[in-house]
Amino acid sequence: MGKGMMNSRNVAKTLTSVDWESLSAGRRFSIRMHLWMCQHCRRFRRQLKQMSEAVRHTFSTQPISDDELSRRILERLGLHE
Amino acid sequence: MLPEYSWLVDPAIGKVNLEKLKRRDPEALTAAIEEHAGFLYRASLGMGFNDTEAEDLVQDVFRVFLESLDRFEGRSHLRTWLFGILHRKAMERRREQYREEQHDSIDSVFESRFDRKGRWLRPPQDLDQLFASQEIGHSITHCLEGLPASQREVFILREMEELETQEICKILEVSLTNMSVLLHRAKIRLRECLEALGWGKA
Numbered sequence: 001m002g003k004g005m006m007n008s009r010n011v012a013k014t015l016t017s018v019d020w021e022s023l024s025a026g027r028r029f030s031i032r033m034h035l036w037m038c039q040h041c042r043r044f045r046r047q048l049k050q051m052s053e054a055v056r057h058t059f060s061t062q063p064i065s066d067d068e069l070s071r072r073i074l075e076r077l078g079l080h081e
Numbered sequence: 082m083l084p085e086y087s088w089l090v091d092p093a094i095g096k097v098n099l100e101k102l103k104r105r106d107p108e109a110l111t112a113a114i115e116e117h118a119g120f121l122y123r124a125s126l127g128m129g130f131n132d133t134e135a136e137d138l139v140q141d142v143f144r145v146f147l148e149s150l151d152r153f154e155g156r157s158h159l160r161t162w163l164f165g166i167l168h169r170k171a172m173e174r175r176r177e178q179y180r181e182e183q184h185d186s187i188d189s190v191f192e193s194r195f196d197r198k199g200r201w202l203r204p205p206q207d208l209d210q211l212f213a214s215q216e217i218g219h220s221i222t223h224c225l226e227g228l229p230a231s232q233r234e235v236f237i238l239r240e241m242e243e244l245e246t247q248e249i250c251k252i253l254e255v256s257l258t259n260m261s262v263l264l265h266r267a268k269i270r271l272r273e274c275l276e277a278l279g280w281g282k283a
Binding site: 010022038044047057058064069072073 | 107110111114115118119122123126127132136139140143144147191192194195198199200201204205207208212217218221222225236237240241246261262264265268269271272275
């Protein structure tokens, strides 16, 4: 693998398993080329991004604030001055 | 990252402060808790624990941390060390075997979307409306429930906590290859679930 153009399956597999930064320049280039031509893969990639954003957003509102949490933990560990 | 706590993230920078921690200096311990408790708590919620369980877990992590401080040599980041404890404590609570399955049904689901030449046979559906809707939070929570614990944890550490892949491997004590498989399966499973929910909304 890695030579020439990548197919959709391999693009989808790469986008879901490895960090973009860890890819070689050649690999990045062939993925970019593929994405440029393939609307399905573009949509797939967009959805991966939307998924991560949605997860971060979902858990950004938490039941107690960080300060309150720290205070409780310190107290429970008997470290509260 | 807050500059005044940078020594906590990379203890090698300030041996003095690591020493302070080891002496259980209250100020250093407080700083460590204030810096990391929130991240550990959010990760626990993301991993599927409720708010009480998550708080107990974070307390457990710091209790174990205090007990094991003497073994902490500062070679790994404090954060990695803490998340490693969280991982082990979470496993204990779930009493679930943590293993990467050789065969996972999601693999054939993934493959079934492509033809033999790797072209889309069943392309992804349009999910923009689902992602823009109010229900997305519920959908995400619901679909995360369907993930095996190991896949869910990798996904949360990578996508929510945005930890480096190398760091995640250290925390979970898995190889980079195993971690990639878990992450791939998690993302595919989550996307498939969201697509099933979003079906017909477009």
